[in-house]
Amino acid sequence: MCLAVPGRILTLFGDDPAFRTANVDFCGVRKTVNLAFTPEAVPGDFVLVHVGFAITRIDEEEASRTFKYLQQIGALADEGIVLPVDLPAEAQSA
């Protein structure tokens, strides 16, 4: 029910903030999405879409930071290196 899917904004339509929409690409499937809750979103941005609304612009910087950390864990494990129990501060991104 709370499922939300990431997609990339292609084009924007409309000026009225409550009715503004975008054409959003989900790996080839395109849908019209309401942008009332993400007024800052522009073409090229990834947004998280839930029941026809973009509920947030995905923070690329946060995503790549977390992911680099996660990759590091995976890479270390592949090398048979056991990671210390404490998480580096960057993973605790609260």
Place this chain on the structure above:
Amino acid sequence: MRYVDEYRDPGIAHALAGKITRTATKPWVLMEVCGGQTHTLMRYGISDLLPESVELVHGPGCPVCVTPLELIDQAIQIAGLPDVTFTSYGDMLRVPGSHSDLFQARANGADVRIVYSPLDALKIARENPSRQVVFFGVGFETTAPANAMAVWQARREGLTNFSMLVSHVLVPPAMRLILESPSSRVQGFIGPGHVCTIMGFGEYKALAEEFHVPIVVGGFEPVDLLEAISMLVCQLEEGRAEVENQYSRSVDYHGNIAAQNIMREVFTVADRKWRGIGEIAESGLVLRNEFAAHDAERVFNLQPLNVEEPRECISALVLQGLKKPIDCPAFGKRCTPMNPLGAPMVSAEGACAAWYQYKRHA
């Protein structure tokens, strides 16, 4: 798909599972609140990757599952009226009321339609001025702004044939109820990532402090959930009880203010009955008086019903994490997704349906 595939990487998942195994020195019981997370945990067999000392229990986080029986009965009543087009997200249609469901109503001739968005229901209303179009507004905080926006747009456009049957519930009051229960075993929560995308993780601090329970807001992919579990186990081992945010690519402290504003303009907080659990104070949303013309309960003058759950169903205990689906004598026998006794067996996100689909042969 970007932001999805990389969070399903098996190497990273196994590395995180290994880290959890090395960190956990004591038994810990963790609850995921959100049904979407329950589904991921089951689908990817995450509990099988964890050490035996880390136990996952499933929370009440499926809005479809906690919509009260009598509201389903009322939805069926409205759908059966002449001139009504009843619209709903698909997973509500199979939820059994006390004697039938919305699919059955459709088979009996009612105009019941599945929509993907409340805006689709609004479109049907615009295009069919002679019909009363009713939308079943179900959901947690994730969905509330979208449903609020549909009502707000209807009022602004002066649509007189669009109304919403509202069954909106809020996550923090349900977590409070679970924590206050003397039989609660939950020691840490995976917080609901998309609910927090809207509301921010700030509002969970009060719960963490009052009950000294760690809460880590998590995403929905296997790697997200394993990282959230790892962060929770870390906190528990160190005796900390903080709110942390694993899902930082979508969630921040304050949440989506534009979405919260429309939600507060259209809805107000009220007591709500949760199916299988009972009434929880200030745990849901109802339409404000200014939007009464779009409130299906008032438009159709619904009278309160009092109906009883099937006796054999233990969904109340399952939804609070006190029992596992497999503890129910009816599970997989008299209660299956094709023929559900209770709501958690209906929605794919319900704990019983997820167990049936992925763990019944385990």
